[in-house]
Amino acid sequence: MRVLGISAFYHDSAAALVEDGRIIAAAQEERFTRRKHDPGFPTHAVEYCLAEGRTTVSEIDKVVFYDKPFLKFERLLETYLTFAPRGFVSFAMALPLWVREKLFQRQLLTDELKALGGGVDVSSRLLFTEHHLSHAASAFFASPFDEALVLTMDGVGEWATTSVAMGRGNQLDVLREIHFPHSLGMLYSAFTYYTGFRVNSGEYKLMGLAPYGVPKYAQLILDHLIDVKDDGSFRLNLEYFNYCVGLRMTNGRFDKLFGGPARKPEEKLTQIHMDLAASIQVVLEDVVLRMTRALARETGAGNLCLAGGVALNCVANGKILRDGQFGSIWIQPAAGDAGGALGAALAAYHVNQNQPRLSPMGRDAMRGSYLGPEFSQAEIERRLQAVGATFSVVDDDEVIDLCADALAQEQALGWFQGRMEFGPRALGGRSILGDPRSPRMQSTLNLKVKYRESFRPFAPSVLREDVSSYFELDVESPYMLLVADVAKDRRVPMTDEEQKLFGIEKLNVPRSDIPAVTHVDYSARIQTVDRATNPRYHALISRFKQKTGCPVVVNTSFNVRGEPIVCTPEDAFRCFMGTEIEALAIGNCFLRKDDQRQGLKLNYEHAFTPD
Known part of the structure; x- marks a missing residue:
């Protein structure tokens, strides 16, 4: 059975091909178009995956998209109605795109694949997985574990921003979720924005900047921006953020709390920016460690898998490892949205089609993550x-x-x-x-x-x-x-x-x-x-x-x-x-x-x- 996974239309679009549970190929569209974080339909990545698998669109058994557009649109509407009339400008900007394209992604995907497949209609073979299930599947089914707890943390999928699942064999059972607008990824991205870096691509810069600073604002963040419980569950104080209703991550109240406006891109970095980076990094680590400790106590799981954009924070990952609550941890190397294409294909094969897993035998299935093109x-x-x-x-x-x-x-x-x-x-x-x-x-x-x-x-x-x-x-x-x-x-x-x-x-x-x-x-x-x-x-x-x-x-x-x-x-x-x-x-x-x-x-x- 051949399954093609696709992620697209937000950022880091990608395609992945899985055949009988084995990962054949995976690549991001940006590598072919030379456009960083290319969000478009991954035409070139799909063509590559099909060529690597020596197959065609007509021979693909299932095509799987990495999230559910209608659930995302539901979030957009409910968020606007909750905060109305604030947020009308951003809502008015988003709505035409949704009406024109995103609500009709089934047709859009069908048309794109038809163009690649010589007119073959794949609509009857098209599936959609939830965003966090795609992430969790990319981590667990590619991991070296027969059984593991799976923690997914990112900005937001449809509604989920943090989710916990238990993986056993070819199944993934979601245990709990934290929903938008309360998001650890959004909190970190707010500081990415405030320190002058680009959201969805500059978070690793913020992490790299943190060691130059002192976490002098950590308690201020915990006092005003996020309420964290002992088990790592949390809620954000939305009075300081603008991402629900506007075109900025933060607002004037956030600026006042930290003593000034957001740094402009390419503006000189000062000690305050380094201290802010150090502070949000410490807070992120604190939340994640509370969460993993509580989950280890509650489930008794010996293995942990991580996925979602927050799992690319390798400093926090190192802290989880050294904390010793889990015997082994494994992190999906394509933990962000690109990896959702791979997770969607694996979820469809194992969960939707109930196909057995290949025995991990102590090694992961990513083959070093060397899954892209090569040349003779x-x-x-x-x-x-x-x-x-x-x-x-x-x-x-x-x-x-x-x-x-x-x-x-x-x-x-x-x-x-x-x-x-x-x-x-x-x-x-x-x-x-x-x-x-x-x-x-x-x-x-x-x-x-x-x-x-x-x-x-x-x-x-x-x-x-x-x-x-x-x-x-x-x-x-x-x-x-x-x-x-x-x-x-x-x-x-x-x-x-x-x-x-x-x-x-x-x-x-x-x-x-x-x-x-x-x-x-x-x-x-x-x-x-x-x-x-x-x-x-x-x-x-x-x-x-x-x-x-x-x-x-x-x-x-x-x-x-x-x-x-x-x-x-x-x-x-x-x-x-x-x-x-x-x-x-x-x-x-x-x-x-x-x-x-x-x-x-x-x-x-x-x-x-x-x-």
Whole structure:
């Protein structure tokens, strides 16, 4: 049985193909259209999934959309009626779109798929799942567990903003929900907005900014904005928010509480913004930990799965792990709305069609999240020749050796290998790599390669067998969704003068023997690399270790700020030529910047709208 899952029309649209319970392919539309967070119908992603599965629209048994539009419209109407006449402007803006498109998504989806399938009508095979069920299914059915508690937290689906389910075998039973407008995701996004970042894409920046600040506003948030019970259930004080009735997340009362208006995008970050980031991060962690502790006591579950946008908060995830209430936790790497496409397909197959699960046998079903397109060596060479690239074709061992040498010489290396990752993280398929020992690498990558804010940290990729030698972690973290501290014997103590520094002044103080991946609070967002899951990436880091003694590399996504992660060899070459990346490996093709024709050079610094 083949099931095609689709998420679309809000942000991060995607498609996923599941065949007899096995995940065949999954990809976000943005990677093909080169439009960040593309919300449109995922035409290219669907075409890719069908091609990867060697199938057609006519051979798909079920097509599943990741939420229920009528329930969302019900929320829109009820919210307006509750707050009327406030909110008329936003309601009036939303209503035409709903009447024109969203209420008739069955027809819209049918028409789009008919265009892709040569006129085949799929309306009789079209299903809709609830948003949080899609998230929960993406986490549980892809997890390595036969039984687990599933916690989903995001902004909002149809009505649910937080949900708890129990997964057993091929079934998911929803135990309870918290409904809109009370939302932990909305609360965090309100501070994303207030500190000048973009809602639905800038939350990870707020998380990265938090260690520069002091959580001096945490109690103010708990006193005025959110009422949290011992079991983690909560209600927001809606007097401080505008998202129910307006076009802003916060309002004048929120501004007054925190001493001024929201920061404008690109405006200078000050200590107050860092302290606000630290404060909302502490509050988020407090709520989530109360919730997970209560759920562990109540259910006795040994395993926990996490999904929804809040599950991308890897600092909170690390706190849950260290809290020790669950024996194991597993987080869906595409935890946001893109992953809803995969969850919708899995929910339809297992829950709706009552099909048995494949035995997890202790491993997850995501296959490293390498579920996107890949290119043969011959195709890579043809594509690079077509764009005028100068490259050498070398064997497997030599490409590893050349790349390890480039890293050891503190060069920024573009690494394009195998299948593209599904989800927001680059995991060694479409990555820019660097030497973590270099005190200059963090600044170089941010300012000269990524063209992004200087405060943002970089993640380490570390050999799984060496993780506990460098970090206070001894479990797998293949999807870069857990934060842990750098091991104490790797740290460099700060002097008294350095301790007095505040905020971004701390940025250039080396804090360990791997300074490029050590955040200002000695933490790191860790990816463990397993030989079985990504042998080529494992071989590269192993060779780097042979040459330098260090089993860690800097890993950031292969793109610049505002650009989707590269998908094709042409995307990679353009990014290479538009930035100060010095070496590039695509398959067995090795490219040096100095060898390229000057006329092919691009300027990527302002090529994309900042996110």
